[in-house]
């Protein structure tokens with residue numbers, strides 16, 4: 001029997017946000033002076049010294065993958081990344097100066113993530129320069145988690161060893177699918193043997209955690225071919241697996257126009273592949289973290305999930321409680337205290353803002369009290385799968401059932417299908433309900449119901 005029935009898919013596989021933030025980024029308001037971020041950074045500097053997460057967006061890729069929906073720059077000109085690093089340094093200066101506490105003390109960093117684009121577009125010396133630029137401006141904790149996204153086509157054992165030497169302790173490999181026909185159709189050819197050898201090298205170099213990203217719903221994928229990919233994935237035994245659904249939106253993402261829609265698997269096949277992947281990972285000892293993530297029981301993500309300490313931000317699920325996130329680089333998003341802010345998306349705007357001596361921010365938002373309580377409810381659902389009414393009533397001075405009367409009415413249907421249970425004490429998402437947790441969280445999203453515009457998002461599965 002299928003873990004997710006067609007009836008549940010039909011009713012609850014609806015378009016909705018991924019809730020890496022609430023309010024979601026599309027609700028941010030124009031703020032090209034970076035006022036929300038500046039205020040939040042300065043308030044943070046004046047308060048107790050809490051650990052900080054850093055995200056750096058490195059947008060360059062040598063060739064385009066046809067399924068791509070990321071903000072990237074396709075180029076073979078490596079001079080571009082050299083220039084970009086100079087501007088990142090300026091941005092880091094502007095942020096670090098606003099974060100400096102009494103006596104000029106810089107912020108302590110507990111987490112660094114390099115994403116893109118392809119961070120490994122940068123040469124070894126450029127990556128070394130970037131790390132030293134950051135370390136000169138922020139105090140990295142000795143136990144800081146430092147992770148980087150790896151395009152397997154751009155690294156070898158020597159490069160992985162260099163990354164380890166720079167202090168990176170987590171890797172995320174973009175795999176998507178091992179089937180040669182699928183790889184050719186999405187213009188990303190990286191044979192299984194090559195990726196498996198790299199992962200073996202990474203193990204020998206003692207990286208703490210290795211993640212593999214997969215996508216289902218790509219051209220020519222079918223349950224038989226995907227079963228082979230799953231077999232190969234569990235053979236290389238990553239600590240974490242992220243399994244994303246491909247959303248074909250060629251009107252929005254230009255590279256996707258090069259994918260022939262007739263080669264895409266239909267909804268039934270997609271559901272079968274999702275089902276077989278979940279079964280395979282669970283049978284191989286992985287624990288389901290939430291949304292699209294699985295981890296081995298001893299991985300930190302699985303441990304914090306079991307302890308009810310899982311967190312979520314723009315980088316997805318993580319284990320750093322209460323930490324603010326500062327994003328550097330084009331399109332990077334920051335979340336500091338009550339503020340969200342997003343950088344400009346093009347290189348020209350980015351360098352232009354920094355040449356003018358200002359933060360390269362495009363839009364932002366300072367949360368009001370209603371946003372804060374809803375963010376708390378949504379993140380509790382997304383991370384712990386439960387909400388305790390009394391805890392929130394004490395924290396925010398509300399009567400939960402009155403304040404969220406409309407949201408609780410929307411939840412009734414999820415209760416009827418066994419996806420959520422409600423008691424006088426609170427709400428709890430069921431085992432099957434976890435697969436639809438985005439849809440559950442949507443019940444509490446004020447903006448979504450005010451504007452009834454959730455069709456813009458990808459579906460929850």
Ligand code: SF4
Pocket residue numbers: 060061063064065067068069070072116117118151
């Ligand atoms: S999927 Fe990643 S590597 Fe491929 S074009 Fe997009 S950002 Fe670059």
